[in-house]
Amino acid sequence: MSRRRGLSREDRVLWSRVARTASPLRPSSPSADDEAPDISSFVAKKVTPAPYQPPPFRVGGSSALPKPSSRATVAPSPAERLASNPVRMDAKTYRRMAQGKLRPEARLDLHGMTLAEAQPELIHFIHAARARGLRLVLVITGKGRGDHGPLPTRPGALRHQVPHWLGSAPLAPLVQQVSAAHLRHGGEGAYYVYLRR
Incomplete structure (x- = not known):
């Protein structure tokens, strides 16, 4: 076997000219860096959202944020919601009513009724009271044994639904004010309904 000789100087110059004009049929073998393509631009970056910050509100002309509570927020009772409503009747009469000093002229007891039974009874009672010219009536719902379960069947459903x-229609145009009754008339298990003239 004859020994292979290297390229002469002329051959190397000629080869370099040819190599500059040629394009490879196959790319050179990929390096370790080129083996895995960079997919970071295709992968969605995980973004951790910032915690919710309520917008500031004005209190007495200054900007203040509410203080966070360490306890879970409890929904207000129907009586608390009614107490926060504006007074739409004579203030002196309202105060006497809230103190239990006014005697209701008629009463409706909805104890033991379902929501489906109670609503038509309430509508009929309010219309009849208005027709008779009554102003203050008492609607007794009972306090219920608790507020657990779905609304149509849970104990205390009437206490939540009657206000x-x-x-709302058809009773709203007839009713001027609704308030939780004084303890002598049933407390949170009953409502004063003050009717319009």
Whole structure:
């Protein structure tokens, strides 16, 4: 076997000219860096959202944020919601009513009724009281044994639903004010309904 000789100087110059004009049929073998393509631009970056910050609100002309509570927020009772409503009747009469000093002229007891039974009874009672010219009536719902379960069947459902019925059609135009009754008339298990003239 004859020994292979290297390229002459002329051959190397000629080869370099040819190599500059040629394009490779196959790219050179990939390096370790080129083996895995960079997919970082294709992968969605995980973004951790910032915690919710309520917008500031004005209190007495200054900007203040509410203080966070360490306890879970409890929904207000129907009586608390009604107490926060504006007074739409004579203030002196309202104060006497809230103190239990006014005697209701008629009463409706909805104890033991379902929501489906109670609503038509309430509508009929309010219309009849208005027709008779009464101003202050008492609607007794009972306090319920607790507020667990779905609304149509849970104990205390009437206590939650009656203020809503009194504030919506067809009763809203007849009712001037709804308030939780004084303890002598049933407390949170009953409502004063003050009718319009």
